[in-house]
Amino acid sequence: MSILHLSWKNILNKPLNLVLNLVLFALGVGLISLLLLVNVQLEDKFEKNFAGIDLVIGAKGSPLQLILSSLYHLDAPTGNMPVSEAKAFLNPKHPIFKSAIPLSLGDSHRGYRIVGTNTGFIDLYTAKFADGKLFEENMEVVVGATVAKNLNIKLADEFKSSHGLIEDENLVHEDAAPFKVVGILEKTGSVIDQLIVTKTQSIWAVHDEHSHEAEESADHKHNEAEHNLEHDEAEHSEDLPLSSYEDKSITSLLVKFKGRNIQALNMARNINENTNFQAATPAIEINRLYTLLGVGEEALKAMALLIIFVSGLSIFISLFSSLRERKYELAVMRTLGARPGFLFQLIIFEGIIIAVLGYFCGIALSHGSMVLLADFLEKSYRYDFSAAIFLKEEIYIFGGSLVIGIIAAIIPAFQASKTDIHATLADNKG
Amino acid sequence: MLKSINLSFQYSGSTSIRFPDFTAEQGDQWLILGPSGSGKTTLLHLLGGLLSPTEGNVTLGDFNYATISAAKLDKFRGENIGIVFQKAHAVQSLSVMENLLLTQQLGGKSLDKKKIMDLLERLQIAHKANQKPNRLSAGEQQRVAIARAVVNQPRLILADEPTSALDDKNSTEVQNLLKESAEAVKAILLVVTHDNRLTSAFHKQLLLK
Numbered sequence: 001m002s003i004l005h006l007s008w009k010n011i012l013n014k015p016l017n018l019v020l021n022l023v024l025f026a027l028g029v030g031l032i033s034l035l036l037l038v039n040v041q042l043e044d045k046f047e048k049n050f051a052g053i054d055l056v057i058g059a060k061g062s063p064l065q066l067i068l069s070s071l072y073h074l075d076a077p078t079g080n081m082p083v084s085e086a087k088a089f090l091n092p093k094h095p096i097f098k099s100a101i102p103l104s105l106g107d108s109h110r111g112y113r114i115v116g117t118n119t120g121f122i123d124l125y126t127a128k129f130a131d132g133k134l135f136e137e138n139m140e141v142v143v144g145a146t147v148a149k150n151l152n153i154k155l156a157d158e159f160k161s162s163h164g165l166i167e168d169e170n171l172v173h174e175d176a177a178p179f180k181v182v183g184i185l186e187k188t189g190s191v192i193d194q195l196i197v198t199k200t201q202s203i204w205a206v207h208d209e210h211s212h213e214a215e216e217s218a219d220h221k222h223n224e225a226e227h228n229l230e231h232d233e234a235e236h237s238e239d240l241p242l243s244s245y246e247d248k249s250i251t252s253l254l255v256k257f258k259g260r261n262i263q264a265l266n267m268a269r270n271i272n273e274n275t276n277f278q279a280a281t282p283a284i285e286i287n288r289l290y291t292l293l294g295v296g297e298e299a300l301k302a303m304a305l306l307i308i309f310v311s312g313l314s315i316f317i318s319l320f321s322s323l324r325e326r327k328y329e330l331a332v333m334r335t336l337g338a339r340p341g342f343l344f345q346l347i348i349f350e351g352i353i354i355a356v357l358g359y360f361c362g363i364a365l366s367h368g369s370m371v372l373l374a375d376f377l378e379k380s381y382r383y384d385f386s387a388a389i390f391l392k393e394e395i396y397i398f399g400g401s402l403v404i405g406i407i408a409a410i411i412p413a414f415q416a417s418k419t420d421i422h423a424t425l426a427d428n429k430g
Numbered sequence: 431m432l433k434s435i436n437l438s439f440q441y442s443g444s445t446s447i448r449f450p451d452f453t454a455e456q457g458d459q460w461l462i463l464g465p466s467g468s469g470k471t472t473l474l475h476l477l478g479g480l481l482s483p484t485e486g487n488v489t490l491g492d493f494n495y496a497t498i499s500a501a502k503l504d505k506f507r508g509e510n511i512g513i514v515f516q517k518a519h520a521v522q523s524l525s526v527m528e529n530l531l532l533t534q535q536l537g538g539k540s541l542d543k544k545k546i547m548d549l550l551e552r553l554q555i556a557h558k559a560n561q562k563p564n565r566l567s568a569g570e571q572q573r574v575a576i577a578r579a580v581v582n583q584p585r586l587i588l589a590d591e592p593t594s595a596l597d598d599k600n601s602t603e604v605q606n607l608l609k610e611s612a613e614a615v616k617a618i619l620l621v622v623t624h625d626n627r628l629t630s631a632f633h634k635q636l637l638l639k
Binding site for chain 1: 471472475478480481501504505507508509511513515517519520521522523524528531532533535536537538541578590
């Protein structure tokens with residue numbers, strides 16, 4: 001029978017103490033591990049979705065909102081940019097911009113956002129096709145992997161979009177032509193998995209229809225539909241550059257610079273000071289977001305550390321009070337030949353066993369909650385979260401748990417090793 | 431052979447207790463009597479190596495307690511001395527069998543379940559082998575204590591008030607079992623008590639004043 005085995009038996013002999021200690025320890029470890037899991041994955045996703053974008057240009061408003069809506073597809077868009085005013089940015093021969101990808105946001109299909117853009121958007125996330133091809137004609141869409149999976153979308157499926165970013169049957173563009181799925185993307189781990197991508201002109205086509213409908217009486221519906229068809233056809237045949245649609249609007253532009261020179265760096269300030277638009281730098285805004293979120297995270301972390309401290313204290317107290325009950329049997333073990341070091345190890349192992357069990361309960365707790373949270377987080381952050389990721393920080397937590405177990409046990413262990421056989425056993429007379 | 435020479439012990443701030451020189455041959459069974467405060471338990475602890483004397487020394491065989499390290503003395507005690515206290519104080523988290531296996535292990539003996547079962551059989555508690563000690567009656571617990579004291583076949587068995595917590599029937603049984611067990615392993619048996627029920631059973635008696 002090893003010392004470890006005897007420690008284990010001793011712990012099992014006090015099941016209520018064991019449960020209390022495990023619950024506390026697991027809560028502390030679980031909370032810290034969960035924070036890490038969410039944090040690391042969030043940061044990873046945020047970073048992945050930078051997609052090399054240097055600048056986002058959009059309507060004036062909150063720069064953070066612009067970044068969140070255009071790069072992460074989280075918030076509502078800030079407003080519209082008339083193409084007539086944004087023309088300069090759309091120039092393919094722009095001296096500073098390597099590329100400027102237009103985005104038209106604001107519609108969705110069953111909760112998944114539809115992005116009107118060009119094919120550069122798909123290249124941005126280096127998305128590959130699982131099936132089908134790029135959109136060429138108006139109303140053709142390419143869907144991200146998660147959308148296809150969750151809505152069970154296949155090639156050649158058709159659907160009508162809804163106005164706004166939430167699922168609401170009353171807001172479906174019933175009178176517009178349906179979108180047709182021509183391509184399905186492979187999973188990339190970035191935000192495009194959660195998007196439906198189409199040409200900018202498709203979004204305009206849907207909304208033209210919509211506004212006409214609002215303005216004109218039902219009698220003209222037939223005529224108007226015909227007119228629109230013609231209009232669409234005209235657009236296809238000519239396939240004009242975006243800048244020629246002077247009466248239209250887009251939501252924002254994702255800009256990559258040719259190089260990081262002074263002109264490029266001044267670009268954002270120039271846009272903010274001299275145009276009706278704003279330019280936001282993703283890195284700056286996301287850092288600002290981390291700072292904002294960081295306060296809550298710090299508070300949670302502090303709470304988790306407090307719980308771990310309390311659990312260490314609880315292990316200490318239960319070991320210490322168990323010594324009082326066990327002082328005779330400890331003394332008797334000494335008379336049977338046990339060395340003081342034997343009793344020291346016995347108690348230290350008890351602390352370590354509780355800490356290690358608590359650690360594994362905590363890790364199970366955090367990964368278990370991650371499974372439950374993943375669904376919720378996927379909806380609110382538009383990213384897939386995984387519960388099966390194990391971080392190297394979790395090994396550090398394991399080390400920390402061992403240290404706490406040892407520290408909590410060291411004073412009781414020392415006391416046990418100092419058991420005075422004679423005083424203890426002579427004291428128990430009659 | 432157990433021999434104590436010129437033994438005395440002084441508790442801090444108290445007068446020292448001087449013990450008469452004492453010799454017991456292998457197989458001897460002694461009763462040590464005396465009123466409370468006469469130092470019976472102190473003597474027993476000195477003879478068991480649980481306590482170091484202020485003066486004098488104890489030898490068991492050719493082994494002198496005073497001349498060896500604490501670690502060696504612990505090991506020697508585990509191998510050669512069995513002690514029965516007023517209560518068993520068995521390890522509560524272990525079954526009777528596991529307690530005796532632990533005793534074998536701490537005494538540096540090979541683990542032998544069969545030997546333990548035979549012993550428990552003789553002590554009439556074999557059916558309690560897998561019970562936790564706190565499920566046993568006081569008499570049964572003292573039988574476990576006897577089993578623990580003799581399982582390593584020690585040269586010396588010390589018993590400190592082994593029967594004073596027991597009723598008459600159990601007292602007689604435990605006393606007999608103790609004597610038989612000591613005989614079976616040919617150990618010296620020293621029983622310290624103020625329990626008069628034991629006096630008639632021992633021919634060799636030492637009276638402390």
